[in-house]
Amino acid sequence: MTFQITVQPSGHQFTCDEDETILAAAMRAGVGLPYGCKNGACSSCKGKVISGNVTHKPHQQRALTEEEAAAGMSLFCCAIPHADLVIEAREVAGSSDYPVKKMPSRVSAIEKVAPDVVVITLQLPANESLKYRAGQYIEFMLPGGKRRSYSMATAPDNGPISLHIRHMPGGFFTEQVFSTMKERDILRFEGPLGTFFVRDDSDKPMVLLASGTGFAPIKAIVEHLNQIGSTRKMVLYWGGRRPQDLYMDAQCREWAAKQANFDYVPVVSNALPEDNWTGRTGFVHHAVMADLPDLSGHQVYACGAPVMVESAKADFVAQCKLPDDEFYADAFTTEADLAK
Template identity: 50%
Template sequence: MDYTITLQPSGHAYACPPGTPVLKAGLDNGLFMPYSCRSGICRTCRATIVEGRVDYGDVHPSCLDEDDKRQGYALLCKATPLTDLVVQVNELDPSDAIRSKYMPARVLKMERAADDVMIVTLGLPMNEPTLFRAGQYLDILLQDGTRRSYSIASVPDNEGVRQVELHMRHLPGGRFTDHVFGAMKLREIHKLEIPLGSFFLREQSDKPMIMLASGTGFAPIKSLIEHALARGIRRPITLYWGGRKRTDLYLHDLAQSWADRHGHVRFVPVLSEPTPACAWTGRTGYVHLAAMEDFPDMSGHQVYACGAPVVVDAARRDYVARCGLPEDEFFADAFLTAADKR
């Protein structure tokens, strides 16, 4: 017998079969709730259980601890209902939702941007132009049914696109990235699910934007910024891109060109462990702290953050607690490896 899930404050209600995560059932019913990793790690889908009981699922205590549960929080990508539920969650406008589709894709181009970063262009079916929102991601489905998630670095088009650009970092021992940096060939075919996630530009806002990227977390930030520029959006944008060494900022010149050509865009590269070979004269330290130094008061800003979970989590915590950023103005997509998801 299905359980009834009622969302507040919208009042939307839907049926959720036993054993089905609250988030999945909601998405299947055409509702649009915040989510990203769907693995119980990034916390984008955290919501409050107002009434009823849930099985919290296999969630690590660092992502949802006992104190969180006592306060009523649950991660909707993992929580399954044990009773009917009333859930308080910040739903998104259904008009922003694009239902994901499965499709084949062909490798059209592979460009080594750094020793451990490959920019891969995938061709999509010509007879089915694909829609996505700047900042969203896709899943590559491997033959054993497992998935690898990659943010889309290219710019969307209202008429749909026929190619997407992905930035893939090599993780030695990683089954898929070993293939990408080894045996992968042009015209190779893969199966995708696209688009996914609720990380996208909130265009109805007029607030200045702080964009924070670490490593290949630059990919969706690139999509967001290029989309904003193409749309003629003039809100101030300050981009902080962090890496350990100079080669981690593999498209540094592109990012700098945005700032050079557009007066409302500022680029702040930050290295945490520069070597003498980097010949680095720019900012050093942790990238999320560099933004705090420049913006001690974020109360009137929006933040878009993407990268390693440790960076995104630290930014979320510190910007809200120490810089006055409204919690609902922090938008994030944490990059997770297959190992992170185990």
């Protein structure tokens, strides 16, 4: 049995199988619903069911609270329809411009840039290319049907792809990366995925907000905008627990020194005396609020830990006048997050 899904306000329609999620069906049909983790953790795909009914696969309660569900809200990455539906969602133009591919890649370099972060570079086959938007991610296809997602940290120029990978003790994939992975290893992936990329229909100044390796897609965005000669104003707030977590601080300072439209604010929350840190401290999104108490004319692109992303959106909208629909995010959910 199949059901018809109608998206408002666009009027776009697609069919969804009875055991298929709304998001999966939309992606198959080329309809650009927003999404991030695809696992019910980040809430990027949240929308409203106007008519019809759905049930949800397991998901994190913070991504869809009981109150939101009672009001008709839904996580489309987890929602299974039981009738024809009319849903309300903010579609993302350009999200289906590039085909999702499955392809092999060869590890061409592994560079340790912090005690718990490496940059791995992937070389694609000579006859293959991966078209993507800066900010999107790929999923590695691992043994046992497991998958792990990482954002491209390089601008989309058809060259090698770099990823920033943080060591998660006991992690199925990161333990391999930090112990046995070597150059010339072959990894298979699927991509590009995700709707975290710059909206080209605006010239509003951008706040780029990152924590930890959430810097990776932000780096790709900055490099891409530089390549195309964009003059949009950008300010990057990058937060870490200690200075070593800002593992490409020198690169960011170089951008700020050379680009009139780019500013950089590093923020450290738990510096130790031996770090000799003299910069900004505290939560990274609080630094944004202190510097920019009125965000009504801005766009925010946030990437990092779910707690940072969620807190930033709530506070920016409630206290800094940021329009709710001008906050774009990619929450880096780990397997530990998904298991909760």
